[in-house]
Amino acid sequence: MTEWIAFIVTKYNYWAYISLMMIGLFAMIAKKNLIKKIIGMGIFQTAIILFFISIGAKKGATLxxxxxxxxxxxxxxxxxxxxxxxxxxxxxxxxxxSVATLGVALSLAVKIFQRYDTLEEDQINLTKYPFRRNVPENKEE
Amino acid sequence: MKTAGVIIVFLFGGLLVYGTLDFPDWGDPDAPASRHVSPRYIEKSLEETSVPNMVTAVLADFRGFDTLFETVVIFSAGLSCFFLLRTKRKAPEARFYRHLPTGIVLRIEKGGRLPEGSVEFERIDSIWVPHDLIIRATCRLLIPFIQLFALYVIAHGHHSPGGGFQGGVIFGAAFILYAVTHDLRDGLHRLGEKITIVLCSLGVFIYAGVGALCLFLESNFLDYAALAPVLGVDPVTARSHGILFVEIGVGIAVMAVMFAIYTNLSSVGKQDEGL
Structure with missing residues (x-):
């Protein structure tokens, strides 16, 4: 019993990051909304950052x-x-x-919203409005 | 799709948990990550670069190439935001002006504009903007201190936690705070779009330029010890000074990119009306 507790105590940090990583990956795979996918990407990145920081830790050492x-x-x-x-x-x-890539991801989402009027992945219709927003502004649609 | 996602995620998580069984214990001083290159960084950074903060020494000196190209990544992210979103400036449909003494809002149709130099009117965004005197006054007091703190974080990165990336982000946040509390046009008046783009490239140029200067002084790229005769100090102190120059370049680039991303995103590329 005690060896199990010792085992859990020395490894539980990795498991916490893995569960965070799983949440992020699930959001990126299964969510339909692009903003939710971007949030999932952020959670995934946070998990990786925590994982690396915990690798650097040493018992009894200072910063x-x-x-x-x-x-x-x-x-x-x-x-x-x-x-x-x-x-x-x-x-x-x-x-x-990651902040810079978040900016790029959000601007891509903005462009997609401008062109297709939706951020839901399954409602983006590639054939219906192929070049809808690219007509010159002074021409009436 | 949901079921497939759950299966993939749990497969992935299970594999990773299986992998952690062979991992070193948390905080183990003899972990492989702490055994090979890291003791050398810890023991030699003060002796070789005269920088007490090992993170800064590793960031800008021992791993200078990595940081140079991280800065290039940030620079290209700023540029891609610009190219994705920026649209041509054109006259908006209607503009709204608030008459300051009376608070009356005028709507001026397309093409019409107020006489130049009119001080009694203030242009406002087409969505409703309240009189936010307290917020503006508070930020007017706060922003100089935020910017001073950003400069401190950049300049004191050798001796305390800090450096170009952190200081640059704080500096950019101060400009973003200004643009949020006033409006986007006021923010762009303080730090214009052209200046932002020049500063983005200037930061990367300073970093790469310091590296190239070392090349001209008959040493390796980013080997700051070669700057010693130019600066008039010994090679170890020259490495410390070289790190400072590089951090300043990083700070300028990060600050400009943060503000460029904010202005382009918040105004959807029009750079006219925004948050």
Whole structure:
């Protein structure tokens, strides 16, 4: 019994991220509304970010900024005293890139709404209005 | 579709949970991720780059190429928003002007406009806009401090959590706050569309330019130690200064891209009326 509890305690963080990832993936696969798909993509990205950050964690270590800075002097820096900076670097850029990709996804959704008047995937009719919004504005439809 | 989705998702999740059985324990100091390259980053970053914040040192120096192309990704995301949404500016159907002393709103038909330099009228959006004096006054007080904090985050990224990406986002958020609380035209008056696009490319140019400068000084691309004779400092401090230049470039690019995405999205590319 105790070994099961120890096993769960050392692994449950991964399972939490996997369940978040599953929620995001389900939204991207099964939801019909494009905005809901974009939200699913955001949840998926968050799960990946949390996963990477938890990889960088070390027991008994502090955040990867040297405590006294330059006053630290020539004292050797122990790697065990600081958590792994690499996942933090990767996720720092990933967060900003995810905001930028969200902007692109939303502008694509705006274009789709302008052309087909809907964001529901199954109501987008590709043959009915092939070039509806692309006529010059001064011409009457 | 729903059933298929559920099956795929649970298959995927089950495979991943099966994979975690071989994963290192949470917080294990001997995990593979903490064993190979990360101790070197931790132990050598102060000695080699004179930057106490290891994240900044790894971001802009050891992994400089990665960050350069992340900046290019953000730049191209801003550009693609522009190309997807921007439409030609044309005269709107009708414009609405509020007479400030009386609060009367005038609707002016297509083609008509107020005389230039008229200060008693304020153009408002075609959807209803309330008198939001408190919000405007609060933000007028708040925005300078937000921008100052953004500059602090960029400049102090060597010694505390921060850097170009975070500071750039805060700076862009200050401009977006201005555009939300006033209106989009006021925001564009402060930071115009052309300036935004120039700043987007300027940020990437600063980053790549610092790298290319190292190339001209007979060293590798993005090896800031080569800047030492130009800056008049020792090579280790030159790497610290090089990181600062690069972070400034990243900050400018991120700030401009955030504002460009906001203006294009909120006005659906018209850059005239928005949130």
């Amino acid at each position: 990867p900024i040297l405590y006294h800075g330059h006053a630290h002097g020539d004292a050797a820096v122990r790697a065990a005293a600081y958590i792994n900076p690499l996942p933090h670097v990767l996720m720092l850029t990933a967060i900003v890139v």
